[in-house]
Amino acid sequence: MPIWPGDPAVELEQVQQIEAGDPVNVSVLRCGVHSGTHVDAPWHFLPQGTTSEHLSLDVLIGPAVVAYLPDAAVITAHDLEQLHLPAQTTRLLLRTRNSERWTAGEQQFSEDFVALSADAAQWIVERDIRLVGIDYLSIQRYHDGPETHQILLTAGVIIIETLNLAGVEPGQYELLCLPILLVGAEAALARAVLREL
């Protein structure tokens, strides 16, 4: 799987094996907390921010809108405005051409993924959206400054990264996203699924 440059690889090692004469199978997982689908906590970018055990499950579970922006290289406030989202949208998941990378089985990290500009982050905050998800490893572009993350996390918007939205039709769903309970971390691995309403 693609890993953020500099982060450790994901390793799953079997340290006890029934086949080798051990009484049980036991595995050890080693990875960074931004591996695969994960949720960022404010402390990731804010020195006084809260850590992952304080992520609100009320926000992580509930109605969500999936929007599809197949042509965007960067998602701006203007692009979000053009989506004409339902008025009560509180959770927004952005399907872009990034998701095609998952379908293709890409294993190398790519720098030219689609993500949000800082003005798009501001738009999300002003619209009172409480959660935003993106289908690659970061909500902000690789060569951008930290503003997109900072704006969202300062406002308490929850960020889900590395979603796979391939084949998900735009529309309204129920999102169930449960980050594992890590105390004192700036992010947590999560399983995220959509249910049709």
Ligand SMILES: [Zn+2]
């Ligand atoms: Zn992250």
